[in-house]
Amino acid sequence: MAGAEIERLVQLLARLPGLGPRSARRAALHLLKKREVLLDPLTRALGEASAAIKACSICGNLDTQDPCAVCADSRRDAALVCVVAEVGDLWALERSGAFKGRYHVLGGVLSALDGVGPEALNIQGLVARARSGELREIILALDATVDGQTTAHYIADRLVDTGVKVSRLAHGVPVGGELDYLDDGTIAAALNARRPA
Amino acid sequence: MAGAEIERLVQLLARLPGLGPRSARRAALHLLKKREVLLDPLTRALGEASAAIKACSICGNLDTQDPCAVCADSRRDAALVCVVAEVGDLWALERSGAFKGRYHVLGGVLSALDGVGPEALNIQGLVARARSGELREIILALDATVDGQTTAHYIADRLVDTGVKVSRLAHGVPVGGELDYLDDGTIAAALNARRPA
Numbered sequence: 001m002a003g004a005e006i007e008r009l010v011q012l013l014a015r016l017p018g019l020g021p022r023s024a025r026r027a028a029l030h031l032l033k034k035r036e037v038l039l040d041p042l043t044r045a046l047g048e049a050s051a052a053i054k055a056c057s058i059c060g061n062l063d064t065q066d067p068c069a070v071c072a073d074s075r076r077d078a079a080l081v082c083v084v085a086e087v088g089d090l091w092a093l094e095r096s097g098a099f100k101g102r103y104h105v106l107g108g109v110l111s112a113l114d115g116v117g118p119e120a121l122n123i124q125g126l127v128a129r130a131r132s133g134e135l136r137e138i139i140l141a142l143d144a145t146v147d148g149q150t151t152a153h154y155i156a157d158r159l160v161d162t163g164v165k166v167s168r169l170a171h172g173v174p175v176g177g178e179l180d181y182l183d184d185g186t187i188a189a190a191l192n193a194r195r196p197a
Numbered sequence: 198m199a200g201a202e203i204e205r206l207v208q209l210l211a212r213l214p215g216l217g218p219r220s221a222r223r224a225a226l227h228l229l230k231k232r233e234v235l236l237d238p239l240t241r242a243l244g245e246a247s248a249a250i251k252a253c254s255i256c257g258n259l260d261t262q263d264p265c266a267v268c269a270d271s272r273r274d275a276a277l278v279c280v281v282a283e284v285g286d287l288w289a290l291e292r293s294g295a296f297k298g299r300y301h302v303l304g305g306v307l308s309a310l311d312g313v314g315p316e317a318l319n320i321q322g323l324v325a326r327a328r329s330g331e332l333r334e335i336i337l338a339l340d341a342t343v344d345g346q347t348t349a350h351y352i353a354d355r356l357v358d359t360g361v362k363v364s365r366l367a368h369g370v371p372v373g374g375e376l377d378y379l380d381d382g383t384i385a386a387a388l389n390a391r392r393p394a
Contacts, residue, residue: 003249003250003259003261003266005242005245005246005249005250005261006246006259008242008245009239009242009243009246012235012238012239012242013213013239016210016216016224016227017223017224017227018215018220018223018224019213019215019216023214023215025285026214026285027213027215027216028246029283029285030213030214031243031246032246032247032259032284038213039243039246039247040247041209042209042210042243043240043243043244045202045206045209046236046239046240046243047240048205049202049203049205049206049225049228049229049236050229050237050240052200052202053200053203062203062226062229063200064200064202069200086226087229088222091222
């Protein structure tokens with residue numbers, strides 16, 4: 001191990017999701033070998049992202065502008081709001097190209113295990129948006145996990161008296177999915193939600 | 198996807214070994230969520246590493262000083278040199294604590310497939326060190342792969358007329374290794390190199 005600088009770099013890289021101590025060491029070496037084409041550009045990109053990116057004050061999306069590009073886009077349906085746990089989920093929905101409304105990022109899901117209560121999530125902001133009278137429908141696009149579904153239940157309860165329609169993503173067979181490899185819960189959900197062929 | 202800054206960051210992160218496009222996106226989001234405790238310290242660490250770390254002019258190790266801490270350490274055996282392909286291999290040997298000589302980093306291995314010839318590696322420097330008359334033994338610590346062993350053969354040939362003793366790492370059963378899971382080549386090598394119990 002050579003130098004406190006490398007040690008520090010390895011320790012910080014190891015805190016990225018997907019990198020452990022061993023792969024962080026490989027990444028640090030790779031960066032030092034490719035100084036001009038990778039290390040220095042990455043340093044600049046990190047600095048620029050840190051300086052430029054902020055959370056949208058309306059939906060919580062990350063962008064260089066506030067309101068974010070999605071909230072500022074007048075061609076999108078402002079009365080349709082999709083609730084997601086994290087910005088990464090928002091990106092996933094945007095990649096699908098299937099949603100033309102706006103978003104609301106909670107910043108996580110309720111979790112008794114991790115001690116995440118309703119006050120830690122941006123639920124108050126969602127209720128305020130629902131009460132504004134400008135929303136027609138709120139789609140809860142949360143993970144089909146215990147924590148995700150608990151959060152969806154809780155939010156649906158909080159939104160009952162706002163008069164806004166609340167819906168959820170459908171459960172079913174993933175596109176390209178093979179029945180043989182699907183878990184029982186998904187097969188049961190897909191059966192229950194069957195549609196005319 | 199929000200902003201060219203995030204896109205650029207994701208693209209650069211995806212070029213790190215161990216991170217693909219998907220995990221790079223997760224890493225970028227994680228960095229932006231943990232700005233004070235991770236993103237900004239990482240930016241500083243990268244900048245400091247880029248400014249401070251250089252290759253040792255004797256052995257090729259990466260360090261903040263030249264000669265590196267290993268070459269500058271007078272308690273280490275200067276007549277015993279261990280040849281490794283990459284700095285990561287040098288670190289692995291240092292972690293083992295089993296070697297008290299010095300190193301020579303080739304900067305890779307010969308590879309017909311990747312078009313890496315002898316002139317691309319620091320073999321000339323190794324031959325010069327061998328001819329200096331200060332070395333007693335050179336240990337070739339190269340991967341037990343086709344490319345690694347080809348490189349070891351080539352270097353051994355080049356060192357024949359220097360009069361320096363050339364050795365290699367032993368093949369055998371890894372410590373903690375179970376025979377049942379070992380490949381045939383390793384079992385054969387361990388049998389051939391068997392020692393009195």
